[in-house]
Amino acid sequence: MSIAARIHALMWGVFSLGGFIAAFLLPVLIYVNNIAYPLGLWPMTSKDPTTLLVADQLLGSVFVLVTIGGSLFHGIFRFQTTLPELGMKGQTDRIVSIGYAIIAVGIIVLLYFLLILNPSFVMAAMVALLGAEWWLRRREGLL
Numbered sequence: 001m002s003i004a005a006r007i008h009a010l011m012w013g014v015f016s017l018g019g020f021i022a023a024f025l026l027p028v029l030i031y032v033n034n035i036a037y038p039l040g041l042w043p044m045t046s047k048d049p050t051t052l053l054v055a056d057q058l059l060g061s062v063f064v065l066v067t068i069g070g071s072l073f074h075g076i077f078r079f080q081t082t083l084p085e086l087g088m089k090g091q092t093d094r095i096v097s098i099g100y101a102i103i104a105v106g107i108i109v110l111l112y113f114l115l116i117l118n119p120s121f122v123m124a125a126m127v128a129l130l131g132a133e134w135w136l137r138r139r140e141g142l143l
Contacts, residue, residue, distance in 0.1 A: 011077070018074025025067045061114045061121045072106045 032053070035041070053060040076099040083092050114121050 014070075015074055015077045018070040018072075018077070021067055021070035022074050025063070026071050029064070029067050057118065058120060058124050061118045062124075065110060065114060068110055069107050073103055076100075076103050 053064065080092070080096050080099050083089075083095055088095070
């Protein structure tokens, strides 16, 4: 299997995961932030639920990152795959580039927001990246 075919399959896998996230986790986030808290259904506290969810809570930060990042990727990727059906085959490459730029900027802004609210998120991200690098090296037989 060629590298392009593997990357294509990986992108469709991420698209599928983003669809799952958009369908199951995004409504929970919307409910907590936009319905339960304003209507007083959220436990009374002096902080809003976003701060409670993310501030000093590593699992909450990962939840927000996966939910918003996955939904963003899913939405942009779905938009890109619909363009040829709308008769815009000539501008597909340009719009795909813009779409990936939107995804990258959105995730960078989200990471910045999460790092402001939860500084320990940096350490967790570094540990995850080092673990992924170790796994890849072990898989390639370099370790």
